[in-house]
Amino acid sequence: MGLSPRGSVPLRPGDLIQFKHDGRPIAMLTAWDALSAALVEAAGADVVLVGDSLAMVVLGHATTLPVTLEEMLQHCRAVGRGLGRPPARQPLLVCDLPFLSYQCGLDGAVAAAGAVLKLSPAAAVKLEGGEPETVAVVDRLVRSGIPVMAHLGLTPQSVHRLGYRRQATDPVSQERLRRAALNLEAAGSFALVLEHVPADLAASLRRELAIPVIGIGAGDDCDGQVRVTADLLGLTERQPPFCPPLLAGRSLAIEALGGWVTGLAASTDPISPPDQPPDQPSEQVPEQVPN
Numbered sequence: 001m002g003l004s005p006r007g008s009v010p011l012r013p014g015d016l017i018q019f020k021h022d023g024r025p026i027a028m029l030t031a032w033d034a035l036s037a038a039l040v041e042a043a044g045a046d047v048v049l050v051g052d053s054l055a056m057v058v059l060g061h062a063t064t065l066p067v068t069l070e071e072m073l074q075h076c077r078a079v080g081r082g083l084g085r086p087p088a089r090q091p092l093l094v095c096d097l098p099f100l101s102y103q104c105g106l107d108g109a110v111a112a113a114g115a116v117l118k119l120s121p122a123a124a125v126k127l128e129g130g131e132p133e134t135v136a137v138v139d140r141l142v143r144s145g146i147p148v149m150a151h152l153g154l155t156p157q158s159v160h161r162l163g164y165r166r167q168a169t170d171p172v173s174q175e176r177l178r179r180a181a182l183n184l185e186a187a188g189s190f191a192l193v194l195e196h197v198p199a200d201l202a203a204s205l206r207r208e209l210a211i212p213v214i215g216i217g218a219g220d221d222c223d224g225q226v227r228v229t230a231d232l233l234g235l236t237e238r239q240p241p242f243c244p245p246l247l248a249g250r251s252l253a254i255e256a257l258g259g260w261v262t263g264l265a266a267s268t269d270p271i272s273p274p275d276q277p278p279d280q281p282s283e284q285v286p287e288q289v290p291n
């Protein structure tokens with residue numbers, strides 16, 4: 001296991017499987033730049049995810065679909081620059097593969113995931129879905145040396161097909177999800193994110209799988225939990241129902257900044273406006289040199 005450029009030893013995907021076997025809960029948080037990365041690392045996150053939720057949270061898109069691989073790489077590099085302050089053990093850095101970067105053939109998927117590992121400090125990728133084509137992608141990436149975190153349940157890249165509803169609510173879809181999870185594990189995924197599914201389904205899958213199940217809106221009986229950091233801090237305008245904020249970050253920030261702005265306006269020492277514009281430097285007319 002090599003040292004990071006700043007001297008601390010980063011966690012590896014295999015460490016998460018060991019955490020599961022040791023019964024140690026895994027804490028995973030998203031980050032999108034150096035500032036948020038330093039915060040979540042200082043908070044002790046085991047895994048930092050550069051999630052494609054940044055398309056909505058940071059880039060202002062209505063869904064996660066528009067974000068490009070180039071943009072994900074740029075954010076991932078910024079996150080990497082915010083990590084690695086010794087003596088903390090550096091978290092595992094995982095980057096989401098964006099929509100259509102891995103759905104257009106196995107070679108394209110290797111190229112996209114390979115770019116993440118070559119051109120950013122991420123040590124693993126995450127991708128959504130459990131259809132046979134996606135399982136084949138996982139198999140190919142893992143065989144190419146690229147660690148893969150899987151993601152089932154509410155998969156925002158499929159919003160136009162599945163919406164943002166809770167998933168796997170009936171026995172047929174629960175069995176489908178269970179099969180997909182087993183296939184993703186067999187293909188070599190090192191962890192599975194389960195988003196917005198019934199808690200008893202997550203709890204039973206956690207027992208069935210050897211890899212860790214990391215939940216979000218999937219109940220407490222998981223091997224770990226993941227949250228979008230901006231949601232947890234209450235910074236976003238709309239929160240998902242399954243991610244209550246820890247603090248009212250948005251109103252606290254607006255209140256503090258608003259206090260500064262009004263304080264400035266009410267300052268007792270107003271800056272007097274200049275009577276006339278500052279002197280313009282006079283144009284130098286070069287002296288005529290006689291011929």
Ligand code: KIV
Binds near residue numbers: 049050054151193228
């Ligand atoms: O993009 C993201 O932030 C995610 C988490 C919700 C797991 O995929």
